[in-house]
Amino acid sequence: MRDRSSNVEVNLIAGQQGAGFAGGSFVLPLRLGRLLLEVYFGLLSAALFVIGVKFLRSETAWTFADWLINYEGGFVRRGLLGEIALQLTRLTGINSVLFVMAAGFSLYLALFYCVWKLLDESSWQPWVIAGVVSPATLAFPVLVPGSGYHKEILYLTGLGLLLLFLKKGVRPAVLSVFLAVVSAVAILSHEPVAAYGPYLLAALLIAYRPQTALKCAVLPAVVAVLAMAAVLMHPGDRVTADRICSSLNDASLCTGAIGYLGVSKSSARAEVLDAVRQYHYYRNYSILGLLAAAPLFAGMVAMWERARRSLLILGGCSVGSIVLSTQLFLYGTDWGRWIYLHILSLFLLLLFIDGRCRGRDEGAEPRFVIPWYVLPYMLCWSMPGYTDKGLFGYLDLLTRALRHI
Numbered sequence: 001m002r003d004r005s006s007n008v009e010v011n012l013i014a015g016q017q018g019a020g021f022a023g024g025s026f027v028l029p030l031r032l033g034r035l036l037l038e039v040y041f042g043l044l045s046a047a048l049f050v051i052g053v054k055f056l057r058s059e060t061a062w063t064f065a066d067w068l069i070n071y072e073g074g075f076v077r078r079g080l081l082g083e084i085a086l087q088l089t090r091l092t093g094i095n096s097v098l099f100v101m102a103a104g105f106s107l108y109l110a111l112f113y114c115v116w117k118l119l120d121e122s123s124w125q126p127w128v129i130a131g132v133v134s135p136a137t138l139a140f141p142v143l144v145p146g147s148g149y150h151k152e153i154l155y156l157t158g159l160g161l162l163l164l165f166l167k168k169g170v171r172p173a174v175l176s177v178f179l180a181v182v183s184a185v186a187i188l189s190h191e192p193v194a195a196y197g198p199y200l201l202a203a204l205l206i207a208y209r210p211q212t213a214l215k216c217a218v219l220p221a222v223v224a225v226l227a228m229a230a231v232l233m234h235p236g237d238r239v240t241a242d243r244i245c246s247s248l249n250d251a252s253l254c255t256g257a258i259g260y261l262g263v264s265k266s267s268a269r270a271e272v273l274d275a276v277r278q279y280h281y282y283r284n285y286s287i288l289g290l291l292a293a294a295p296l297f298a299g300m301v302a303m304w305e306r307a308r309r310s311l312l313i314l315g316g317c318s319v320g321s322i323v324l325s326t327q328l329f330l331y332g333t334d335w336g337r338w339i340y341l342h343i344l345s346l347f348l349l350l351l352f353i354d355g356r357c358r359g360r361d362e363g364a365e366p367r368f369v370i371p372w373y374v375l376p377y378m379l380c381w382s383m384p385g386y387t388d389k390g391l392f393g394y395l396d397l398l399t400r401a402l403r404h405i
Helices: 002-017 030-057 080-092 096-120 126-133 153-168 172-189 191-207 210-233 238-248 251-255 265-278 281-303 308-324 326-331 335-360 374-379 393-404
Strands: 020-022 025-028 368-371
Touching: 025 030, 030 096, 030 126, 030 368, 080 096, 080 172, 080 238, 096 126, 096 153, 096 335, 126 281, 126 335, 126 368, 126 374, 153 172, 153 191, 153 335, 172 191, 172 210, 191 210, 191 308, 191 326, 191 335, 238 251, 265 281, 265 326, 281 308, 281 335, 308 326, 308 335, 326 335, 368 374, 374 393
Parallel strands: none
Antiparallel strands: 020 025, 025 368
16 A cells, blocks of 8 residues: 555656656656647648658559549449549649548548547546557558548548537537538448448437437438438449549549449459458457557546446447448458547547546546557557558558658
8 A cells, every 4th residue: 555655646746747757657747748749640640741742643543533433424422522523623723633632631630630629638548648649540541551541531530520519519400410411421422431320429429318319310310321322322333433534534543443433242252352361351450459449448447437328328339330330341351441440439439538527527637647558559560451561550661661762
């Protein structure tokens, strides 16, 4: 008991007067800790900008081209944003790929802003720090080759903004319209994100009484169902892909995501089975998925006594989302991306719950505590989006940078 009291006292002194080391953890003044995270967010933003510029010159067929699928060959899945970009290009004469890069980068900045505002009211416990710097959350599109600038950023930014609006007390009727717009735009632009809709419902159920939350969810749910019906009835084919390519006047864009519109489900399934065997998906993603989920489990344990209802809601909705996303794993090789969406959605919602818990703890002064294990956890691994590219996180990133130089 004496040693434990002594450790607590050392932590408190370190947290109030300056940086220190106690109990295997670095304990920093909150202002210094926030500054370090500001630098981290700035580096991630700069890296995403560089990646966006790189994608303008190469790898465009599998990244930006997916944003450029349009309705020139008739209504087709994933065509909404591409049609908007095409019309803007015709109106201004600016290359549509530049519009896509600007839109994607702006959405990442908006997501980072949402996370930062959620952190403002967080407890700053070790699980929060580990979750922020985890290779499977904010850093995922930077660390994993080819995983940045995909259209799931529409859904993630929508979830982040929803949580901010809930914090600010925006009226349920306004949030219902907002979610309807997010659902329509996200699903008509990238239908796989429909599987993550339960996380949006979880946010409403955590913030409101069940009756209010369900009323708020009715309009978005109807819009989502109608959008998914339209998408499923218009999957696209080779002819559609050719017409889209003709409208873009750039043959290099046709070999990736646009050309994939004509691929059958049986072919997609065969690709998944081949990747599972060749790159050991079951082994790799089981291990990496557990590593990615570690801060989430720690957060749930830390908040269980104070936020049991919210955590049960989150658990139930996450199970629903996992069941819905099963189809993505069956027909898409990007298993890391699908897991990343679950991990980051859960982390955002846990930050929201954490802020609500801290708001009820009057007089509780947060401390910025970094356990010794956070640094190796941050640096030595990452979760590939597909195949096994980017398995060693920042070490792989450094190797690629040195090779490029």
